[in-house]
Each structure stands twice: as C-alpha cells, then as structure tokens.
Amino acid sequence: MTRGKIQIKRIENKTNRQVTYSKRRNGLFKKAKELTVLCDAKISIIMISSTFKLHEFITPNTTTKQMYDSYQQMLGIDIWSSHYAKMQEDLCRLKEGNRMLQKEIRRRMGYCMEDMNLEELVILQQDIEDSVTRVRERKYKLLANQIETTKKKVRNGEGIHRSLLQAFDALGEDPHYGLVEYDHMLGLRSRVHGLHLIPNEPNAPSGPGSCLTTYTYLE
Template identity: 60%
Template sequence: MARGQIQIKRIENQTNRQVTYSKRRNGLFKKAQELTVLCDAKVSIIMISSTQKLHEYISPSSTIKQLFDQYQMAVGVDLWRSQYEKMQLQLNKLKDVNRNLKWEIRRRIGESVNDMGYDETVNLIEEIHNSLQVIRERKYKVINNQIETGKKKLRNVEDIHRSLLLEFDIERQDDPHYALVENEGDYNSVIGFTNGGQQIVALRLPTNHHPYLPSGEGSGRRATFDLLD
C-alpha cells in the first residue's frame, strides 16, 4: 500500500511541530555532510527554530566568513557595506555626543565661556546653582546618616555600661571577695566600668590579702582610681 502524500502546511500541534523539525533538521544536516564528503562541496546551513534556537552546519574545512566571502565574490555583491555604513553613522552620532559633553564640562568648570552670550551665561549659572543644591542635599543626608550611626554606637556603649554595672553589682552580692581597691597587686579577677566619666576597676583579692572591711560589710578594700587610656 503506497504512502499518501503529506500536505505541506504548518503543523498546529506544538509537540508534533518540534519533533518534525528535529527529525528533518537531522536529515538535512546528514545530506549536507554527505555532499561535503562525496562531492568536496562547501556547505553551510543556518536554521532557527520557532523557539528561537539556532542550529547550523558548516563544512569542516570552511568557516562562516569564508563562505560569505566566496558568496560575495560569486554574485558580485558586498553584504557588509550596508552594515558598515550603519555602524559608521552610529559612530559619528556618538562622537557628536562626546564632543558636546566635553564642551559642557569645560563650561561648567569655567573654561570656554568667552563666546557665551548673556542668556547662555544666566542659564549656566542657574544650572550650576541647581547642581549645587542637589549636592548640598546629598551632603546633609550623608552627615545625618553619620550622626544617626554615631548615636546608635553611643546607645550600644551605654547598654554595655549598664550591663557592666549590673554585673558588678551582682558579683558583689554573690561573692563578698569583690570590692573596689586602690593598690596594685596580684588579683584573681577584674571587672571594669565607668562611673560619671571616671573609670573604675573592681578586682577580686586573693585569700591571703586582709583588706580593710568598712562598716563591717564585705571583705574587700573600697577605693577608686582612674585608668590611663
């Protein structure tokens, strides 16, 4: 039974369309490879699927550029001229933009102003004034951020200070060997804190020390001394 002729039209089912594309693409590339080997031909095929995927076959002994150069020589056309002209126009536009920007920069720093009229000078002054206003606002914002950051750091230091004072009070209540001393010596442990701008250190005395016991409370010598920075 002979196979029926397939009507050539777009396949509506997307899955079937992709399967057909893949099979026929492989078949086409296989034929191109056979032509390259059997006939010593230079073959190039570029295919883009409906999903924008690029597939290409190029004879192993050739490159895309070589094939395009040979095509131009064969048909007598220049495929790159129009693209080159477009790129040249774009380059000239960019050069003009760059030239104008340099001219504006020179004027804003006080150069190339001799050829300016009154209206241009007034406009330039206004533009510079507006720019300075924006810069000042940015400066004030940065300063405010730095102040807020400093306040946060100060609050953290104050929290640490309160924590140290609380820890010191707890240690004095739990262990009567902790007190404030004024003489140097060998101490078992140290607690430091700040009191009204004065730095104070609490040291735990060893058992062989016999500190003065004020009012019959505690077992440490009570005194304060400043610490050197």
C-alpha cells in the same frame, strides 16, 4: 500501499510541528553531507526553528567566513562594507556625545562660555544652583548623622563614667587593693588600667582610719 501525498502547509499542532522539523532537518543535513562527499561541493546550511534554536551544517574543513567570502566573490558584492559603515556611524555618534558631555562639564567649571547666549547662560546658572542645593542637602545630612553619632558616644561615655563611680563607691577604702581591670562598659573599648590607693601620710597606719586618695587611668 503507497503513502498519500502530504499537503504543504503550516502544521498547526505544535508537537507535530517540532517532530516534523527535527526529522526533516536531520534528513536535509544527511543529504547535504552526501552531496559534499559525492560531488566535492561546499555546502553551508543555517536553520533557525520557531523556538529560536540555531542549527547549521557546513562542509568539513570549511569555515562560515570562508563561505561568506566565496559568496561575495561569486556575486561581486561586499557585505562587510555596509556593516563597517554602520559601525563608523555609531562611532561618530558616540564621539559627538562624548564631546558634548566634556563641553558641558567645562561650562559648569566656568570655561567655554564665549559662544553661549543669554538663555543658555540662564539655564546653566539654574542647573548649577540646583546642583549646589543638592550638594548642600547631602552635606547637611552627613553632618547631622555625624552629630548624632557623636552625641551617642558622649551619652555612652557618661554612662561609663557613672558606672565607674558606682564601682569605685562599691570598692570601699581598702589600701591593699592594688590593681582592678574593667574590660566592659557598654561594649566600648574603654579600660581602667589601675586603681592605686595611697595614704596621705607616708607612715600612716593602714586601717579604717587611713585617709586614701584614688588615681584612675583610662585608655
């Protein structure tokens, strides 16, 4: 029983459409390969599916560029010249844009203003004033942040100072206390290297009646 003739129209079912595309693509590539071997022909096939997937077949030992070059020779056209011309147009447009930007920069620096009219000068002045305003606002913001940071450091230093005074008061008047190290105080890298107690009189006896002087060294 022979198979009925299939009507050539778009397959509405997406799954059936993809299956048909895959089967017929493989069959087409198979026929192209056979034609290449049997007839020594150069064949190039480029296929793009409805899901934008690229599939291609080209005769072995042949590149796509060689096929395009042969195509141009056979038809007597040059498809690369139009592409090169478009690239040249893009390059000229980019160069012109770069030239205008450099000219604008020189004008903002006070140069190349001989060909400017009054309206252009007014616009340039306004642009420069706006730029100066933004720079000044940024500067003041940075200064405010630095001032606030400095105030915090001062407050932390005052806290360390108060803590040190409290620690010194807690030590009492012990003349045999030779070295005290403090490696903390609010997480800062402040250090008291030594606390040296010296009697006022060279031969004064040690004890509760001694008059002591303290010397502190901060790093």
